Amino acid sequence: MSLLERLNNDMKQAMKNKEKDKLTVIRMLKAALQNEAIKAGHKELTEDEELTVLSREVKQRKDSLHEFEKAGRADLVSKIQTELTYVNEYMPQQLSDEELEAMVKETIAEVQASSKADIGKVMSALMPKVKGKADGGAVNKLVQKHLS
The missing domain is CATH 1.10.10.410 (Arc Repressor Mutant, subunit A)
Structure with a gap:
C-alpha cells in the first residue's frame, strides 16, 4: 500500500472516530505530498521522494517544538508534540x-x-x-x- 493510500484510509478512519488533530495532520501531509508531486511534475512520488517530504515535515515540527519550548509556550508545545506523534507513524522504523x-x-x-x-x-x-x-x-x- 502506498503512503497516499494509507493516508486516505487513515483519514477516513479519523473522520469516523472524530479525531480532529489526527485529521488535520493527515490533511497537511497529503497536501505536502501532492504539492511535491506537482513541483516534481509527475502524478505520483517515488518512495524516496515521499520519505523526503515526511522527513521535512518532521524536521519542521521539531524546529517549531524547540522554538516554542524556548518561548515558554506550553500550549503550542503540546500541540506540536501531538502532531509529531502522528507524523512519526508514517516514518520508517528509526535505527537504534x-x-x-x-x-x-x-x-x-x-x-x-x-x-x-x-x-x-x-x-x-x-x-x-x-x-x-x-x-x-x-x-x-x-x-x-x-x-x-
Missing part, C-alpha cells in the same frame, strides 16, 4: 543507537576516512543509507566523534 553507530563505523571504513577533514565524504556516503531512519544532526555528531 547501536545500529547507527555500526553504520557510521562501516561507512568510515568504506570511504577510508581518517580525520575531521573527511566528515563531508562520510556524511555524503552515509546519509542516503539512513535517510528517514535517523536524525541528520545525530548522525553528524556520531561521525565527528569517530573522526576526532
Whole structure:
C-alpha cells in the first residue's frame, strides 16, 4: 500500500472516530505530498521522494517544538508534540543507537576516512543509507566523534 493510500484510509478512519488533530495532520501531509508531486511534475512520488517530504515535515515540527519550548509556550508545545506523534507513524522504523553507530563505523571504513577533514565524504556516503531512519544532526555528531 502506498503512503497516499494509507493516508486516505487513515483519514477516513479519523473522520469516523472524530479525531480532529489526527485529521488535520493527515490533511497537511497529503497536501505536502501532492504539492511535491506537482513541483516534481509527475502524478505520483517515488518512495524516496515521499520519505523526503515526511522527513521535512518532521524536521519542521521539531524546529517549531524547540522554538516554542524556548518561548515558554506550553500550549503550542503540546500541540506540536501531538502532531509529531502522528507524523512519526508514517516514518520508517528509526535505527537504534547501536545500529547507527555500526553504520557510521562501516561507512568510515568504506570511504577510508581518517580525520575531521573527511566528515563531508562520510556524511555524503552515509546519509542516503539512513535517510528517514535517523536524525541528520545525530548522525553528524556520531561521525565527528569517530573522526576526532
